[in-house]
Amino acid sequence: xxxxxxxxxxxxxxxxxxxxxxxxxxxxxxxxxxxxxxxxxxxxxxxxxxxxxxxxxxxxxxxxxxxxxxxxxxxxxxxxxxxxxxxxxxxxxxxxxxxxxxxxxxxxxxxxxxxxxxxxxxxxxxxxxxxxxxxxxxxxxxxxxxxxxxxxxxxxxxxxxxxxxxxxxxxxxxxxxxxxxxxxxxxxxxxxxxxxxxxxxxxxxxxxxxxxxxxxxxxxxxxxxxxxxxxxxxxxxxxxxxxxxxxxxxxxxxxxxxxxxxxxxxxxxxxxxxxxxxxxxxxxxxxxxxxxxxxxxxxxxxxxxxxxxxxxxxxxxxxxxxxxxxxxxxxxxxxxxxxxxxxxxxxxxxxxxxxxxxxxxxxxxxxxxxxxxxxxxxxxxxxxxxxxxxxxxxxxxxxxxxxxxxxxxxxxxxxxxxxxxxxxxxxxxxxxxxxxxxxxxxxxxxxxxxxxxxxxxxxxxxxxxxxxxxxxxxxxxxxxxxxxxxxxxxxxxxxxxxxxxxxxxxxxxxxxxxxxxxxxxxxxxxxxxxxxxxxxxxxxxxxxxxxx
Amino acid sequence: xxxxxxxxxxxxxxxxxxxxxxxxxxxxxxxxxxxxxxxxxxxxxxxxxxxxxxxxxxxxxxxxxxxxxxxxxxxxxxxxxxxxxxxxxxxxxxxxxxxxxxxxxxxxxxxxxxxxxxxxxxxxxxxxxxxxxxxxxxxxxxxxxxxxxxxxxxxxxxxxxxxxxxxxxxxxxxxxxxxxxxxxxxxxxxxxxxxxxxxxxxxxxxxxxxxxxxxxxxxxxxxxxxxxxxxxxxxxxxxxxxxxxxxxxxxxxxxxxxxxxxxxxxxxxxxxxxxxxxxxxxxxxxxxxxxxxxxxxxxxxxxxxxxx
Numbered sequence: 075x076x077x078x079x080x081x082x083x084x085x086x087x088x089x090x091x092x093x094x095x096x097x098x099x100x101x102x103x104x105x106x107x108x109x110x111x112x113x114x115x116x117x118x119x120x121x122x123x124x125x126x127x128x129x130x131x132x133x134x135x136x137x138x139x140x141x142x143x144x145x146x147x148x149x150x151x152x153x154x155x156x157x158x159x160x161x162x163x164x165x166x167x168x169x170x171x172x173x174x175x176x177x178x179x180x181x182x183x184x185x186x187x188x189x190x191x192x193x194x195x196x197x198x199x200x201x202x203x204x205x206x207x208x209x210x211x212x213x214x215x216x217x218x219x220x221x222x223x224x225x226x227x228x229x230x231x232x233x234x235x236x237x238x239x240x241x242x243x244x245x246x247x248x249x250x251x252x253x254x255x256x257x258x259x260x261x262x263x264x265x266x267x268x269x270x271x272x273x274x275x276x277x278x279x280x281x282x283x284x285x286x287x288x289x290x291x292x293x294x295x296x297x298x299x300x301x302x303x304x305x306x307x308x309x310x311x312x313x314x315x316x317x318x319x320x321x322x323x324x325x326x327x328x329x330x331x332x333x334x335x336x337x338x339x340x341x342x343x344x345x346x347x348x349x350x351x352x353x354x355x356x357x358x359x360x361x362x363x364x365x366x367x368x369x370x371x372x373x374x375x376x377x378x379x380x381x382x383x384x385x386x387x388x389x390x391x392x393x394x395x396x397x398x399x400x401x402x403x404x405x406x407x408x409x410x411x412x413x414x415x416x417x418x419x420x421x422x423x424x425x426x427x428x429x430x431x432x433x434x435x436x437x438x439x440x441x442x443x444x445x446x447x448x449x450x451x452x453x454x455x456x457x458x459x460x461x462x463x464x465x466x467x468x469x470x471x472x473x474x475x476x477x478x479x480x481x482x483x484x485x486x487x488x489x490x491x492x493x494x495x496x497x498x499x500x501x502x503x504x505x506x507x508x509x510x511x512x513x514x515x516x517x518x519x520x521x522x523x524x525x526x527x528x529x530x531x532x533x534x535x536x537x538x539x540x541x542x543x544x545x546x547x548x549x550x551x552x553x554x555x556x557x558x559x560x561x562x563x564x565x566x567x568x569x570x571x572x573x574x575x576x577x578x579x580x581x582x583x584x585x586x587x588x589x590x591x592x593x594x595x596x597x598x599x600x601x602x603x604x605x606x607x608x609x610x611x612x613x614x615x616x617x618x619x620x621x622x
Numbered sequence: 623x624x625x626x627x628x629x630x631x632x633x634x635x636x637x638x639x640x641x642x643x644x645x646x647x648x649x650x651x652x653x654x655x656x657x658x659x660x661x662x663x664x665x666x667x668x669x670x671x672x673x674x675x676x677x678x679x680x681x682x683x684x685x686x687x688x689x690x691x692x693x694x695x696x697x698x699x700x701x702x703x704x705x706x707x708x709x710x711x712x713x714x715x716x717x718x719x720x721x722x723x724x725x726x727x728x729x730x731x732x733x734x735x736x737x738x739x740x741x742x743x744x745x746x747x748x749x750x751x752x753x754x755x756x757x758x759x760x761x762x763x764x765x766x767x768x769x770x771x772x773x774x775x776x777x778x779x780x781x782x783x784x785x786x787x788x789x790x791x792x793x794x795x796x797x798x799x800x801x802x803x804x805x806x807x808x809x810x811x812x813x814x815x816x817x818x819x820x821x822x823x824x825x826x827x828x829x830x831x832x833x834x835x836x837x838x839x840x841x842x843x844x845x846x847x848x849x850x851x852x853x854x855x856x857x858x859x860x861x862x863x864x865x866x867x868x869x870x871x872x873x874x875x876x877x878x879x880x881x882x883x884x885x886x887x888x889x890x891x892x893x894x895x896x897x898x899x900x901x902x903x904x905x906x907x908x909x910x911x912x913x914x915x916x917x918x919x920x921x922x923x924x925x926x927x928x929x930x
Contacts, residue, residue, distance in 0.1 A: 163884040170852075187878045191851060496752055496781070496803050 239383030329426030491557030629710030634894030677734025687713035
């Protein structure tokens with residue numbers, strides 16, 4: 075056999091070597107001097123390159139993004155950016171300047187108006203909106219990066235990296251470039267002689283640069299208990315009784331809303347009074363939520379695996395190494411890709427909040443005129459059809475006697491029937507459908523699909539949607555807990571009673587919950603200060619959450 | 623911290639508001655310049671009675687905004703962005719160095735005259751609070767006719783919107799929404815249906831006037847009224863100044879785009895504090911101040927120290 079068309083099988087590698095040689099005079103080994111980063115980027119990045127810029131909803135490679143916006147657009151242009159989250163002004167400034175042209179991303183909440191404007195003005199081309207896991211997956215398939223720009227806490231002089239509690243997706247991004255002859259450039263807060271531990275080995279890294287300021291880190295998962303309402307307490311009690319206890323939920327993921335914060339703070343009080351400790355909520359896949367401290371201190375959590383860290387929780391987590399995944403050095407290790415995998419295939423339940431739901435249970439958090447994309451919910455909030463192993467809760471979702479019947483992941487959406495006085499959560503048609511048209515998307519940005527959702531919880535009650543396949547019946551069930559929204563007005567009392575009798579829906583009374591008993595006094599902590607006290611002073615809340 | 627200076631539009635004026643400006647020499651200089659161009663003391667135009675004229679309101683507001691902002695600049699403060707609501711956009715253009723104050727005053731005078739020529743006691747504006755744009759548009763589309771037109775005009779916040787058009791049509795909309803979704807729905811005491819297609823003739827004349835002026839490159843980017851774009855070219859700013867009179871002011875989008883561009887401090891130039899309150903409402907994580915209510919010295923202090 076002969077092959078006359080391919081002259082070399084090392085072209086990528088040869089090209090990479092040439093590019094790296096081109097910065098020889100600029101760099102000191104693998105260290106790019108801080109004040110020469112712009113020149114270095116101008117040599118290391120080529121027009122049209124696929125570039126991953128690390129920026130998720132927590133950690134941001136802020137020094138590198140601020141440097142990228144300052145390169146000469148005549149030298150670097152038409153970049154194809156791949157980013158989990160478009161959240162900083164300069165992430166879009168690089169498009170305004172003509173440095174980048176195309177983007178594949180997951181989330182653009184904090185920049186959603188500008189990104190919609192730039193799409194409309196033709197300043198930016200949208201590849202696609204992805205869920206996190208899809209975007210990571212495509213880094214190894216058809217969006218293989220030429221250059222990745224990421225952030226780490228520390229590097230040693232060989233280029234080994236310490237990413238510590240905020241490891242997040244850094245190893246995933248670096249792996250995609252390091253093993254495809256892409257160029258890996260890392261901003262670090264400091265260069266040291268010895269690292270606490272190695273999170274990413276030096277052989278995966280091409281260049282490090284000491285940033286002028288530590289990378290940006292957003293305390294996204296900090297919820298001040300002062301803002302939890304009595305309604306959220308009621309919903310939390312229903313979730314604990316009507317879902318967690320009823321189905322025997324052992325392993326779970328919580329979203330970032332106040333609803334789930336309420337549940338976390340009810341476990342040591344209400345949950346304890348029901349004798350549920352040790353029976354439910356033992357294995358967690360979630361970030362170190364400060365509102366989980368009282369439950370951890372009361373012995374509820376056997377294990378917690380984290381997507382990322384949380385600002386201020388470092389010392390507390392370090393002091394609870396039996397619960398959190400912790401390195402030899404004593405600090406936590408997170409990994410967003412693995413936590414996503416665990417949350418999808420190994421967890422009994424996902425629970426989150428929504429802003430809009432249609433009559434069949436499709437839900438979305440997008441609002442008109444904006445292009446926000448997705449957070450972690452679409453991945454966590456679905457039933458992975460390939461799952462085989464059975465747990466009590468998963469098996470409990472089985473409604474068929476078919477010989478091949480299997481269970482289902484519990485996907486719970488919590489919503490108050492009205493967002494505000496004029497905005498019902500339950501609607502005939504999701505705004506996402508209009509956003510699809512406006513932004514010319516291939517699919518409507520639905521957060522969680524009706525086919526995946528198993529439970530809906532409102533202040534009126536719980537709809538056990540997994541119990542039926544009939545769209546008409548789903549609609550009746552949702553209407554019966556939709557309050558005085560237009561959809562809720564459809565339900566009639568007789569049918570609602572029938573649904574209750576058949577266990578298709580449940581009202582608080584059916585769960586032995588007195589509405590009057592549901593109030594903030596049940597929360598194990600009512601303020602950030604309470605959380606600090608529960609932690610024995612180990613939790614150090616960011617300044618903006620301090621009230622004293 | 624990035625900051626933006628905001629210049630209010632008609633509705634924020636109150637009698638003798640120019641006298642509330644500190645009497646620094648720089649401020650007095652701008653007021654004197656205005657009086658010279660107009661050939662009459664501008665302070666004479668700010669009485670309760672004189673402010674019944676939209677022309678007088680616009681000229682005095684422009685003067686107050688420019689006088690205060692120039693004081694900040696003389697003291698060494700400078701914003702990263704400027705934006706003005708409706709007539710406020712002319713003050714923003716002056717502070718961004720696109721328009722000379724003299725030209726802006728003449729333009730605004732003409733704008734006011736053109737609006738007054740078209741004014742008609744049967745036309746005006748209304749404000750509706752509590753409904754979203756989509757909800758209000760739905761009602762308006764069933765009531766609007768060519769004979770009795772009504773339009774959703776300014777989008778001040780997601781649920782604070784104005785109507786412009788024929789008073790009978792607006793009353794009909796108010797009847798339709800009051801108590802049914804709207805927490806407040808009332809007519810404004812103006813006879814100019816601004817920011818609606820009824821003012822297309824004003825738009826055309828302003829465009830002609832602006833094209834004859836010599837405009838300079840902005841030294842500070844300006845946010846557009848009509849589509850909330852960041853404008854960095856003189857011709858784009860000029861287009862927005864002319865066109866916005868017949869198009870809705872998308873102020874909530876303006877505030878949002880500033881926030882997305884990293885602005886965390888807003889300073890509202892005089893008179894009033896409407897824009898400061900809208901910014902606070904939309905983005906509780908920002909610091910917002912108004913010269914009228916917080917005092918010019920305190921505003922200058924936070925502006926020079928960017929949030930200290």
